[in-house]
Amino acid sequence: MSKPSLTGKELRAIGYPEGPVISVAMSTMQKAYRHESKEYALNILKELLAAPHDYVSDKTLGIIAQQLLPKPAAMEGADISLNQTGIHFNIFGQEHIEEGALHQMYQAAKLPVAVAGALMPDAHSGYGLPIGGVLATDNAVIPYGVGVDIGCRMCLSIFDLPPKELTDREAFFIRELGAATLFGSGAQFDRSPDHAVMENRLFYEMPLLKRLHGRAWKQLGSSGSGNHFAEFGIVTITEKDEALGLDAGSYIGFLTHSGSRALGATIANHYTKLAISKRRLPQEAKNLAWLGLDEEAGAEYWLAMNLAGDYASACHHVIHDKIAKQLGRKPVKQVENHHNFAWKELLDGKEVIVHRKGATPAGKEVLGIIPGSMTADGFIVKGKGTTAAVNSASHGAGRKMSRTRAIQSVTDKQFRDELKKFGVKLLGGGLDESPFAYKDIHTVMQSQKALVAIVGSFTPKIVKMDGAAHRSWKKKKDETVAE
Template sequence: MTNFKVGGKTLLEIGYPKSPVFRTAIKVMDEHFSHLTRDEVIAVLKNVLADPAAYTDDPLLGQIAAQLMMPVAPAEIALREIPVPYAVFGKEHIADGAIQQLQNAVRLPVAVAGSLMPDGHQGYGLPIGGVLAADNAVIPYGVGVDIGCRMCLSILDLPVQSLLANDDVYKQQLMNFTKFGAGVEWKKREADPVLERKEFKEIKFIKNLFDKAAGQLGTSGSGNHFVEWGIATISDAQNEWGLVPGDYVALLSHSGSRGLGAQIAGHYTQVAKDLCPLPEKVRHLAYLDLNSEAGQEYWLAMNLAGDYASACHHLIHKRLIQAMGATLLARVENHHNFAWKEMYEGKEVIVHRKGATPAGKGVLGVIPGSMTAPGFIVRGKGEVTSLQSASHGAGRLMSRTMAQKSITDQQLKQVLQDNGVTLIGGGLDEAPGAYKDINTVMAAQTGLVEVIGSFVPKVVRMADGGPPED
């Protein structure tokens, strides 16, 4: 005769987690231990709960032990009822979807403050142009897929007239010393200190990416990545390099951490999602506590990818500068897909800039336009409400699909001709008409940066048209 029948209420009182173990424990105890008294049943269940590993070989109680030892999926994390403060710059130029994404992000439990730049448009997780300060947590998708995507501008001592009169020479060197597209590699691999980093040896996931990183070093991705010759005009007589105001030949590049960064982003985003289940509308904003092993590992991997992206740019510039027999006069560079430890209202926070340029007081950066529109060399003003950030470009006006449907080859050819630009590669999805007016974007952020120079593209190389690699 059954003395005691186990139920869910009893299991909860003992301390069993509300999980599939309930069904298993009830079934095992009912079928095989029904002859025991209530106290005896509870004693057995408590013993298994206290040390499930000790019962793994037991043919009956081992079934309960196995369920107890299985990882329990964390409960969905609730968002804040009241969002933390945020600011939107150039709101009239930003689609509602991007603003809504920021409004979702500033309701994360770890959110401290947010902002959206005037080039903002909808992305995954954070909008492109979104900035989010978090409390001791890093969001892989808040950094983005192309970790450390950055700008690099080299100002050279070449005569401006040589570019205007002999653009074929500049075009040929771009053909010789750049490679674009998904998976492309150089046959002859270059040595670089970034490939000697300890992360490639000490982080298991990163070890397997070394060969990819070594092969792709010094190459560029697809989508909006480019390397271009143009004319830089320095307008600030008090510029940081002591250059005489005027026109200079310059080399500008835009790309990131290639397959290395994409693989890191994909892996740690999934780790974050497994550890940090969020409501469906913000699931891409899953975060990692920086005190956790996963958080520390991603932070090291992210910084490695950022330094790798920088090394790619430096190698591209080195090759082209040497090929042209030029001397470097000045350089400006900055990440715009990254996370930094910074101070906000007296406290250290993690500032994520997904498609946003660092603009701390006195910090230099480059904000490009399009393949025919000017870019700008800027000095940050350190505006607190923007989290010391500015736009990272003009920002998309059309999606890639819409641009390919709306813009013709002839229209692209005409706008290139009208602006005196030679294009190698590129596609309709990157046509100037697919982007916002850079001058409108700059006018919306005069409180964030001051312009100290400009860059006008003349010979542009991009990958063939198509979706971005990363």
């Protein structure tokens, strides 16, 4: 049976009020009751409307019920103080983490809604939560605890092809890498690819998303700028692991790193402004302002964040499908994980909202990819479900230099020599993303041995990044870029 195709008009007809509850109800029913009839779904919604209090604790329908209950007194403009002693959180690889990131995490730990936290060994300063920060909260979501690039993720396709082809047919792989995606902050395709994510009803029901639909479609399958990349390399499996399911050996891998483009950035900035207006925190902590999931704005953000995550995943799948088609075969395994996101998870038997800003989910047996740099190996990992880290791990090696410092301190020759040393062909990219700007990935992995187990490695060989002129490593080293 097909999923119930509910409309806003039908929900209004049975008494649902105008507002976010319409979008919330439609999205929830289409996901949770996709195998039921429309009549069945409408009957449930009628019962919920008649007695929303009865459904508040329901894991599926609770989010709809909360929208129907009378709202608590508005907290608009309320001054909120931080707790003097914050929650305890564990730090992994503290000796390699800059003071600014530690300070930001200590600030986050003092939030009244904070429940648990951890700091990953690749951590460095960001906005709101530090990059590499993990924070669990009680019924609250922090837009800048998620980050601007919502749902940014890694995706690895492993092909049963001999790695020797990367050198024997280098021109072919370079051509296909260039054709598979676009780089650059404003990059858009002239012709948009088709994908089911663009038909999500939220694009038509939520005014903010409706305005973003056209641009999001034109950017579907693009990769952005900064540290985003697409690269071919060698996947090495030393012994078979049940979670990964691949025999020991060497394979060709195609790895991408990018997020939700302008869609995610606009959602993040819009709801951060709303959160800041509702919770006036001390100036140094204002970017940690939160929205309650029982508030209209919080429920809206949650839906929009999840859509941005689905969109980011779709971008990767569009790119990987192009590569698979040109290679003439399907991958034998695909591993995908995201960061810059918030999840509903159980912690000590209680549901909490876990923010992972630049941190990889590492629940028991959960697979993920942790990249190094354009010359350093990345790793396919399996989570150990370590509660002390809130079931998380690092999302990469982590920066040790700002973009400005990297451009000012690394020479063109050093950069070229490093690429040659490791046999890496670079297409685009600049000094700001040079290997010297990143921490030693092996040191980072050593610091999180208790969090993940390594089940394979990825060695970059042909790397494509944004080649914007202002980031070109051929430019003078005294030129700077925005942080």
